[in-house]
Amino acid sequence: MPVRLRExxxxxxxxxxxxxxxxxxxxxxxxxxxxxxxxxxxxxxxxNPMLAIGTQLRRRGYDVAISxxxxxxxxxxxxGLQPFSLIDRQQFDDMLADPAVWTLxxxxxxxxxxxxxxxxxxxxxxxxxxxxxxxxxxxxxPLDFSSRIVRDLDPTIPLVDVHLAPVMLRTxxxxxxxxxxxxxxxxxxxxxxxxxxxxxxxxxxxxxAGPINRIRRAQGLGPVRxxxxxxxxxxxxxxxxxxxxxxxxxxxxxxxxxHVGFPLSDGPPRDGGDELAExxxxxxxxxxxxxxxxxxxxxxxxARDVCVKLGHAGLLLGGDPRCFPSELPDNVRTxxxxxxxxxxPHCCAIVxxxxxxxxxxxxxxxxxQIIRPLAFDQFDNAERVAAxxxxxxxxxxxxxxxxxxxxxQDLKLSESLRVIRSRFGGPSGPQLAADEIDAVMTSRTVPV
Numbered sequence: 399m400p401v402r403l404r405e406x407x408x409x410x411x412x413x414x415x416x417x418x419x420x421x422x423x424x425x426x427x428x429x430x431x432x433x434x435x436x437x438x439x440x441x442x443x444x445x446n447p448m449l450a451i452g453t454q455l456r457r458r459g460y461d462v463a464i465s466x467x468x469x470x471x472x473x474x475x476x477x478g479l480q481p482f483s484l485i486d487r488q489q490f491d492d493m494l495a496d497p498a499v500w501t502l503x504x505x506x507x508x509x510x511x512x513x514x515x516x517x518x519x520x521x522x523x524x525x526x527x528x529x530x531x532x533x534x535x536x537x538x539x540p541l542d543f544s545s546r547i548v549r550d551l552d553p554t555i556p557l558v559d560v561h562l563a564p565v566m567l568r569t570x571x572x573x574x575x576x577x578x579x580x581x582x583x584x585x586x587x588x589x590x591x592x593x594x595x596x597x598x599x600x601x602x603x604x605x606x607a608g609p610i611n612r613i614r615r616a617q618g619l620g621p622v623r624x625x626x627x628x629x630x631x632x633x634x635x636x637x638x639x640x641x642x643x644x645x646x647x648x649x650x651x652x653x654x655x656x657h658v659g660f661p662l663s664d665g666p667p668r669d670g671g672d673e674l675a676e677x678x679x680x681x682x683x684x685x686x687x688x689x690x691x692x693x694x695x696x697x698x699x700x701a702r703d704v705c706v707k708l709g710h711a712g713l714l715l716g717g718d719p720r721c722f723p724s725e726l727p728d729n730v731r732t733x734x735x736x737x738x739x740x741x742x743p744h745c746c747a748i749v750x751x752x753x754x755x756x757x758x759x760x761x762x763x764x765x766x767q768i769i770r771p772l773a774f775d776q777f778d779n780a781e782r783v784a785a786x787x788x789x790x791x792x793x794x795x796x797x798x799x800x801x802x803x804x805x806x807q808d809l810k811l812s813e814s815l816r817v818i819r820s821r822f823g824g825p826s827g828p829q830l831a832a833d834e835i836d837a838v839m840t841s842r843t844v845p846v
Contacts (some may be wrong), residue, residue, distance in 0.1 A: 425461055425480055427526060432839055433534045435525055436464040437542035439485060439517045440509075441494075441690035442665065442735070443755040444539060445470045447562055447639060447828070449477045450663035451537065454832035463467060463528055465521050476666035484520040484749075497693045502577060505773040507605060513541045514609045522547060522613055522828045529555070535839045538632070540566050543610050546630055551617055556842045557632040558835050562661075563754040563775035564638070564782070566644035568594055568627070572647030574778040578771065578793075598624040635838050637831050640754070644782060658830035660758035664737040677744040682711035682731070683802065684748040687772075689717045689735050691751065698768075698794065701749065704799045705730050713745070747805055749798065752776030752783075761788055764819035766805035768792050787814025 425433070428808045434455045440450040445466055452462040456478055464474050467485040474481035479738035493512055498504040522544035525536065536557045538545040549557040561567065565574040573585045583593035603625060611621040631652065638657045642649050649657070685701040687694035698714050698841070702723050703713035712730040714722055722732045738756060742748060750756045752769040757779045760767045767789030769780035780791040790801055805811055 401495065417459070425463060429461060429530065430533070430833055432460050433530045434460045434462050434529065434537055434835065434839075435528060435545075436462065436479075436537045437517075437521055437539045437545065438466040438470070439462060439513050439521075439539060439541050440467075441688070442470060442473075443689065443753045444562065445473060446665035446755060447661035448537070448539065448560065449474060449479065449561065449665050450661050450826075450828035451831045451835070452479045453477050454828045455537075458832060458836055463524075464525055466519075468833050473665055477788065483525055484524065485516050494690055494692050500691055500693055500772045502773050503601075506601070509541070509774075510602065511603045514543070514606050516611050517541070518544055520612065521545070525825070535835060535842075537835060540630075543606065543625070543630060544613075546632065546651045547610065547617070547619070549632065549634075550614070550619055554697075554842065556634045556838045558634060558637060558721060558838055559632040559636040560831065561636060562639050563779060564640060564648050565775040565778040567638075567648050567651055567655075568650055569647040569819055575781045576777060578777055594627065595624075598627055609778055635667045637834055639827055639831065640758070641821070644786070656834050658834060659825075659827040660761060660762070661755075661827040661831075662758055663828060664739050664759075667737075678711070678713065678741075680711040680729075681744060681746045682713040684713050684715060684742065684745050684750070686715040686748070686750045686756065687721075688751045689715075690751050691716075691772075692718045692721060694721045695723070700795050700798060703732050704802060706713050707799050708744075708802060710802075747802065749771060749802070752779045754779055757783060761786075761818050762822045766808075766811055768798070768805060768817065770795065786818055787811060788818055 409695055434452065436448050436452050438445045448464060452464055456462050463480045463482060465484045467490040468487045469490055471481040471483045476819065493499055493508065495535060496508060499508050521542060525544060525548050534555055536545040536548060536555060538557060538559050540561060548555060570587060570590050573590055574580060576584055583589040603623060606625045607623060610625060614621060632654065634654060636652055636655045637814045638648055638655055639661050641659045642657045648655065648795065683705065685698065687697055694716055698721060701712060701714060706727055709766040714730065715736065716732065717735065742759055742765055745765055746762050747768065748764045749768040749770065752771040754773035754775060757767065761845040767783055768790040769783060769789060771777045771780045783789045784791055790805060792798060792801055
C-alpha cells in the first residue's frame with residue numbers, strides 16, 4: 399500500500415519550527431544496501447521517467463524510495479518502488495481543476511507556489527528520516543528544492559538532478575523559448591541576462607526563496623537568492639534526459655551535465671486500464687491535451703469537427719471523461735491514458751500540447767506533430783520540433799484543419815521524420831541515467 403505521512407504538528411505553521419513526522423515504511427534504515435531517494439512532484443509526465451530510472455536502480459541493487467502525488471503511488475508500487483504520497487489526492491485534484499494552471503504566467507505561479515508550499519518541507523523531512531549515512535543518493539526533479547538544501551547541509555550526500563526538458567537550462571548562445579510572444583527579452587543576447595535577473599527578482603524568488611530560506615535558516619544555513627539561476631543545480635551531476643541533437647545549445651553548458659537521451663517510458667499500467675487492447679486499424683489522428691489537463695472540451699470539440707471535415711479517423715485522449723464532446727461521429731473515438739509507445743506507430747499524426755514525453759514518443763514513432771503549446775516547457779519543445787522538421791506549431795485552433803492537411807501530405811516533412819526516427823536506438827535513457835547515478839554513488843560510498 400502507498401506509504402502515508404502522519405503529521406504530529408500543524409503543517410501550516412512556520413516551516414522554521416521543527417516538525418516531527420512519522421513515516422511508515424518497509425525500508426530498513428540500517429540496511430547495508432544503497433538507497434536512492436527520488437522525487438516526482440508533478441503529473442504523470444513527470445512521474446513516468448523517474449519510475450523508469452528508479453526501476454533501473456533497483457535492478458542494480460538499490461532500495462528506491464520516491465515521493466510523489468498520491469494518485470501515482472500505485473504506479474510506483476507496480477514498478478517495485480517504495481512510494482511516499484506527499485501531495486494528497488485532494489490537493490492534486492484541486493490544482494488540476496484550476497484552468498489557470500494551463501496559462502502562461504499564472505500557471506507557473508500556481509505550480510511553483512503550490513510545490514513550494516506542499517512539497518518542500520515534507521520531502522526535506524522524508525530525506526532526513528530515510529537517510530542511510532554513506533549509502534544514500536538523492537535523485538531530484540527540477541521542482542525538488544529540498545534535496546538541494548540537504549546537499550548544502552551535508553556535502554557527503556550526492557545529488558543528481560534530472561532535467562526532462564532543455565528549457566530548464568539558461569543557454570545564452572541559443573536561449574530557450576519561454577513564451578509565444580514574438581519579442582521575448584530572454585531570446586536576445588543584449589537583454590538575456592537582464593531578463594532572467596528580472597524574472598528571478600519579480601517572479602521566481604518571491605515564490606520560492608521564502609520557503610527555502612526558512613528551512614535553511616532553521617538548519618543554520620545562510621539565505622540563497624536567485625534560486626533558479628545557479629544555486630538549484632546540483633554540483634555533482636545534472637542529467638539531461640534528452641539527446642544532444644534535440645538541444646545542441648545545452649552541450650558543454652555545465653561541466654557536470656550529461657546527456658542520457660529521452661526516457662521514452664509510459665510507466666507501468668494502472669490496473670490494466672492503460673493497456674492498448676489492439677492497434678487501431680484506421681491509422682487515426684491522435685488528439686491530446688496531456689494526461690493532467692482537464693480543460694480540453696473545446697479543443698476536443700474542434701478536433702471532432704476537423705476529423706469530420708477531413709474525413710479522417712480521430713482518437714481523443716483525455717484524463718477526464720468530462721473533457722470529451724457528448725456527441726461523436728463513428729470515425730472519432732475516445733480513450734483515457736494509453737501507452738503512446740504502443741499507440742503512435744499505428745497513427746498518422748498527433749496534435750498535442752508539447753509536453754516532452756509526448757513530443758519524444760512522437761519523434762521516435764516518426765509521425766508528424768502539430769503542437770499547440772499552453773505553458774511551461776511546451777513553447778520551447780514546439781520550436782525544437784519545428785527546427786528538426788518533425789512538425790509545426792499551431793498558433794490558433796482555427797488553423798487546425800489546414801495544418802493537418804499540410805503535415806499529412808508534405809514530402810519534405812516525411813523525409814525529416816525518417817531521419818529523426820533513425821536517430822533512436824542503443825541503450826535507453828533510464829539505463830544511461832542509472833549508470834550516471836550509480837557512478838556518482840560509487841565514487842562517494844563509504845565502505846560498510
